[in-house]
Amino acid sequence: MADSKPLFSLDGDPMAAEALLRDVFGIVVDEVIRKGTSASEKVCEWKEPEELKQLLDLELRSQGEASEQILARCREVIRYSVKTCGSISNMYAVNLARYQRYPDCKQRGLRALPPLALFTSKECHYSIKKGAAFLGLGTNSVRVVKTDERGKMVPEDLERQISLAEAEGAVPFLVSATSGTTVLGAFDPLDAIADVCQRHGLWLHVDAAWGGSVLLSQTHRHLLDGIQRADSVAWNPHKLLTAGLQCSALLLRDTSNLLRRCHGSQASYLFQQDKFYDVALDTGDKVVQCGRRVDCLKLWLMWKAQGGQGLERRIDQAFALAWYLVEELKKREGFELVMEPEFVNVCFWFVPPSLRGKQDSPDYSERLAKVAPVLKERMVKEGSMMIGYQPHGTRGNFFRMVVANPALTRADMDFLLNELERLGRDL
Template sequence: MSDTTKGAVPFLVSCTSGTTVQGAFDPLDRIADVCEKHKLWMHVDAAWGGSVLFSKCHRHLMKGVERANSVAWNPHKMLTAGLQCSVLLLQDTTNLLKKCHCANASYLFQQDKFYDVNLDIGDKSVQCSRKVDCLKMWLMWKAVGSSGFEERVDKAFANVRYLTEKMKKTEGFKILKEPEFVNLCFWYLPPSLRGKELADDYDDRLATVAPIIKERMMKQGSMMVGYQPLGNKVNFFRVTVFSPLVSKKDMDFFLDEIERLGKDL
């Protein structure tokens, strides 16, 4: 992008709060220090993790987000609002979005209305007009309140802690990394692979486990859980525990079912 000394858009630094795979959070405060020093635009992709701000216990993961120039957040993710429900927040006093997207069409968003025309957001977006997606969030907020959202977030963290600890105590399950958020990545090792980590064909055999188990669970209609490789890590299961309807009984079934479907591999 262009140099800020010419009055153009500054270089952009994109941070992540709650990555899709492992749920990691970037250190926003430290990144903000660098951005302020070098006059960089700081954007935070908080689509997945932004909802932790509702929780007094877990909002520290987003410390420094108030210093960002822009933040993206999807209530349709962790808060389970109906698809689609997305938010873009900017610390901007120069009407930047309007400057970027305004079509200046005389038949659209006339400027001589009786109300404050700054409330017209159509000329501030690429789409010009769209469904009132914010209504979903507004209705949810009215129904459960901030305390209800906090309860959902805290329950999700409690559930993933329960599942993690249960997995550690159950033979055959291997966690890739201690979860920072509500994402849990793990392998299931059938009895035939336990203790065989040094075998030449270990990774090749392990890579087939998750796909076969998923095929079996889908054909039997018991569950549907995603898997993927990542870098040099072969196929592993990835589960996100965030629905307010999930119970400990459900998580116990989850582990038992994976073991049942994969123990003969």
């Protein structure tokens, strides 16, 4: 254990700092790895926000804290933290497609551009509109294409929307398809969409952040038929492959150094062209960020350890477990599927005893929509589970169980259903 001096005091002891870091790694192994993967541990420790402020002691002081206090803070933050992730790959694709059509926009900005139109489905990830806003195109430039009953983009409506945009004086330049939508897990028909893009000369981007890893499975990769025709693909191995956060990739068809031409600023103090090695190895000028982590290392190490066959088994196991959950749902009273899934997103309602057989009641849908939020509060406060829920179109709140964790088993699926029954038996 490190001594009680502040870690970064002027008279700090390097040996004490090293000892403290070793203790921190021990806490990470204990709290994140051991407890985080143990079915006997709570999935969360719920505290009210005001209580959490007191527990974490967020006040910043003029004097540094002793190492024992730092270790306590580390353990508390890990215990009460919520992990999230993000990606700007979709925004990169929009910017590249814009630059390819109008290269002078890099220097002249929006003055160089006519009104532009990009197209995506109503089931797209919110980052598409956010990217349009950040890039100055405006969210009104995003034309929303209809989806079918399973959440897939309708190519015929895409054609209609393109013609409509042109009639209104806008210039279509990009279509963003989705492989694995967030809620329903839908895969857009990429081949048909690629045909539309080819006819109109549009950049085809595929947001495969969630579903792209399916390509590693010989059994299920047909869901991505046509993705080889895309100009760009966003992929998040930290999702279905469960690589360490954050691990995101943007894959491009272009081989003409488009990334550097679009984003490069040729800063002479960083990207000197007369270095003693091949300057093509300097990738920093291609991206928006300057300093960043080596995300690819996590994927490379995991692939080295698991091999292609190991990663394929991981994906196939997730699909098999999702099908098991679906079949168990069908056997139990009080559970109703939103639809038969084609991916590992299993969407369903839990119908409590008081609503069973009341489907014809005028307030049935309204009452059913209130069930999921109540059960979510109960499971979080007990620390037994954390499952997302949401409304969708005219459908009221339903649960969305994403079966992706390779440590999950059939026993976990059984526990999920049993726990929902237990938590909702009085509703």
